[in-house]
Amino acid sequence: MNKKRNSHYYQHPQNIHSLYHKAMSPIHWNEDNSVGNSHIDQQHMEWVRIFNKLEDTLLNSSGPPSSEQVELLKQILDFTREHFLEEERIMALHGYPNIVRHRRMHKDFELQLYEKFRLVIAGELVLHSELIAMIRHWFINHTSSEDRRAFEFIHTTTDHT
Numbered sequence: 001m002n003k004k005r006n007s008h009y010y011q012h013p014q015n016i017h018s019l020y021h022k023a024m025s026p027i028h029w030n031e032d033n034s035v036g037n038s039h040i041d042q043q044h045m046e047w048v049r050i051f052n053k054l055e056d057t058l059l060n061s062s063g064p065p066s067s068e069q070v071e072l073l074k075q076i077l078d079f080t081r082e083h084f085l086e087e088e089r090i091m092a093l094h095g096y097p098n099i100v101r102h103r104r105m106h107k108d109f110e111l112q113l114y115e116k117f118r119l120v121i122a123g124e125l126v127l128h129s130e131l132i133a134m135i136r137h138w139f140i141n142h143t144s145s146e147d148r149r150a151f152e153f154i155h156t157t158t159d160h161t
């Protein structure tokens with residue numbers, strides 16, 4: 001079964017390709033990928049910047065990670081956690097009805113990252129390309145569907161007068 005067709009991998013057909021490009025090239029963020037909230041867009045751009053550095057270094061090396069690579073793994077994990085908390089703070093503030101489900105998706109991803117990174121640092125996960133593909137896939141799908149849905153709700157329920 002094609003995983004992308006799974007019900008929880010809802011995709012926005014008009015922008016999924018602009019993020020995807022080739023499976024193993026850097027993610028290119030552009031305005032089409034906006035979730036409609038400039039603060040969150042800025043954080044997504046920063047996340048992409050860190051991810052692209054991580055992808056570049058991990059795919060161009062093998063074996064146990066260098067200290068710089070370990071730093072980068074920690075950096076993206078820390079930034080991901082901070083960013084998720086910020087999204088959840090805004091969702092709670094605006095009474096987003098699917099916040100529990102959204103928070104669970106964040107938590108699941110955080111745990112996956114933590115576990116995989118632990119294995120990379122221990123030298124037990126050598127197929128870095130699979131890890132990078134998993135992270136890329138999750139981020140693209142999540143931001144283009146779940147985040148967009150949440151921030152569209154917040155935008156339409158916020159008083160803009």
Ligand SMILES: [Fe+2]
Nearest residue numbers: 087142146147
């Ligand atoms: Fe999110």
